[in-house]
Amino acid sequence: MSVKKALRIPLPKSWSQHVLSAMLHVISLAQFATVYTRSWAIDSMNGRVRLKAEKDRQGQEIALLREEIRVKDARMAQINPHRRPHFPPAERMAILELRAARGWSLEQAANTFLLTAPTVASWRKRVDEQGPHALVKLREPVNKFPDFVRYVVGRLKTLCPSMGKVKIAQTLCRAGLHLGATTVGRILKESPQPTPQEPSVAMGRVVTAKEPNHVWHVDLTTVPTGSGLWTSWLPFALPQSWP
Secondary structure (H helix, E strand, O other), X not given: OOOOOOOOOOOOOOHHHHHHHHHHHHHHHHHHHHHHHHHHHHOOOXXXXXXXXXXXXXXXXXXXXXXXXXXXXXXXXXXXXXXXXXXXXXXXXHHHHHHHHHOOOHHHHHHHOOOOHHHHHXXXXXXXXXXXXXXXXXXXXXXXXXXXXXXXXXXXXXXXXXXXXXXXXXXXXXXXXXXOHHHHHHHHHOOOOOOOOOOOOOOOOOOOOOOOOOOOOOOOOEEEEOOEEEEEOOOOEEEEOOO
C-alpha cells in the first residue's frame, strides 16, 4: 500500500518582500475569528459560557492597552530626559493618585512614567502647596467642601471601579467623612464637569549645526537718520521708509 506524500506548496520567490503585509493580514484574520467566536458565546443560554466570553474580552482589552502604552513609552524614551515635555500640575496629581491606588514605591512610579524617584518624591513633598505656581493641582478646582466631596467620590470610582456606593461610603466613613450610600449614588450619577484646558506653550524651533558653515547667523541693525531708517548691508545700504 503506497503512502501518499503530503502536498507541498512552494513559496513564491518574492515572499520575503511581503512579510509585513502578511503579518497584518494574519492578525486581522485572528481578530475576525475571535470576534465571531465571542459573539456566539455571549448569546449562549449558558451563563458560565457568557461569563467566560466576557472574561476573555476583558483579558484581550488589557493586553491591547498594555501594548498601546508600550508603544507610546517607546517613543517618549527616545527623547532626551531634559527635553521631554513636563507633566501639567493636574497630571502630576493623577500620577500621585495612581501611586496611592496601586501601592507603588517611588521607583515603580518613576519607571512607569519615565521619571526619576527624586522627582516623584518632590511632588509628594510639595503636594499641599498653593498658588498659581504650585507643582501639583487638582484636575477640577475645589473651592467648596461639596466640590471636594464630589471629587473624592469620582476619583475613588475611577481608581477603584469595583467599589460600589456602599463600599465608597464605608471607606469615606473610615477616613472621617460621613456620607450616606444614597448621597454617594447621587454623586456618581451626576454628569462630570468638563476639564478646563490649560493654554499650550509654543516651543521654539531649535537649529543645531552639524558641520562647519552649516548654520549662519545674521544680525541686522537699523540706524535712524534724517532720511529715514537705514540698514547696513555690504556693499551698499538699503534705504527704508518710515512706517
